Amino acid sequence: MTRFEVVTAIAAPPERVFGVSLDVEVHTGSMAASGERAVGGVTSGRLRAGDTVTWQARHFGVRWRMTSRIDAYDPPRHFVDEQVRGPFRRRHHAHHFEPDGHGGTLMRDVIEFEAPPGPLGGLAELAVLNRYLPRLIVVRNEHVKAVAEA
Template sequence: MKHPPIEICFDLSRSIDLHKISTKQTGEEAIEGVTSGLISLNETVTWRAKHFGVWQKLITKITEYQRPIFFADEMVKGAFKAFRHEHHFEEIGEETLMIDYFEFQSPFGIVGKLVNRIVLIEYMTNMLEIRNQVIKEAAESDKWKELLNETEIGW
């Protein structure tokens, strides 16, 4: 098993193309903003996906960026009242540790909090686990070379 450098893991995590692969079960598609390649600071992407049988749009923006150790994306517009997804990366020996912090608020007050407990926390955790497994598989194989353009990543 290869231990990919932190830069590969970081760039795969901000790859629109890899995101589409990791969310194929929801038919997720980037339809506006950055629709392929790598997303960077202050850039947005509009996602269209089917969740719980309903087509939804979600606009996110990269609000913080410190390559190759951290970036955050936040919802600009969508079904949530708010959400923030932090991506942290750390080199430990020859390995790269990725840690996600995902905070969200559902609309509809107490009903939204109940839906979070019953459905959304598990649903969102599962989506992140699938996404991170796809990142890991791409990073530890040569698939990352198909997803990352050397001139775009700058190394």
């Protein structure tokens, strides 16, 4: 299993950043390069506790689908989205929003994942996913930051 964290400073209050982070259209905008879109469950607007969304995107030339559920929900401090069906053996993404003391937010993403079972999954995790997924989160967070600060 791989675990990594990404911290992003955003000049907007936690309430705004929390809401923007749960917006389906903001997410799809952040993942435009992969053509990611919501194709099942909640497909527009803001996700809430217990909601599921199925994302479809193209990564590495392959079309993927992943269904996530919002498992934990404590506005405006924390939420978790967990894969319930998809390409990973396990994927858990905790989102934390902390006041920075100056009216802004420190957004901290903690991601844990395991590639699919088998030797190819393990190889993909070590050779590709350990670098690719953190970069994907940084791109997403840059978009969230731009929307929240607008």
